[in-house]
Amino acid sequence: MTKIRFQALPSEIARHYREGGKDANGHVPEKGVSDGQAPCRHCLKEIADGKPMLILSHRPFDEAQPYAEVGPIFLCAENCERHPDAEDTPDMFLGWEHLNVRGYGADNRIVYGTGRIVPTADVSKYAEELLEKPEIAYVHLRSASNNCYQARIERDAAD
Structure with a gap:
């Protein structure tokens, strides 16, 4: 069985x-205040109600191309500790009913037929199944309702 690791947004990003760096649309991130339901893609925790946050457009791919989706994400406006790479589904997602799981090839394009809305309890199992296929280089974890990028899942380097 393929071992996996969930990866939060890198600290340098x-x-x-x-x-104040520009986002994927060339804008400075907007400043906002969390309502307690804004998932930070760096610490993988909900930004607490009343805390400052950034709202921005992010492209989780190295370069623009037809499959390089751009979408909104939230970040803690203040420094937060990056969630460590983890084998288990990060706690923040455990309270979510479903997640969208989708495989990508080494060319950073969606591998058709891999995208699926999965009960959160089954995310790791499905990601492992996808990453057992040689044509899958990595997996995106996205929200089931809005398709917003949440995290990346890769094969564990030790595997």
Whole structure:
């Protein structure tokens, strides 16, 4: 069985946005206040109600191309500790009913037929199944309701 690891947004990317770097649409991130239901893609925790947050457009791919989706994400406006790479589904997602899980090839394009809305309890199992296929380089974890990027899942380097 393939071992997996969930990966939060890298710290250098979060730092770029926090320091006023432009987002995927060429804008400085908007500042907002969390209602307690804004998932930070760096610490993988809900940003507490009343806390400052950033709202921005993010492209979780190295370069623009037809399959490089751009979408909104939230970040803690203040520095937060990056969620460590983990084999288990990060706690933040455990309270969510479903997640969208989708496989991508080494060319950063969706591998058709892999996208599926999965009960959160089954996310790891489905990601492992996808990553057993040689044509799948990595997996995206996205919200089931809005398709927003949440995290990346890769094969564990030790596997």
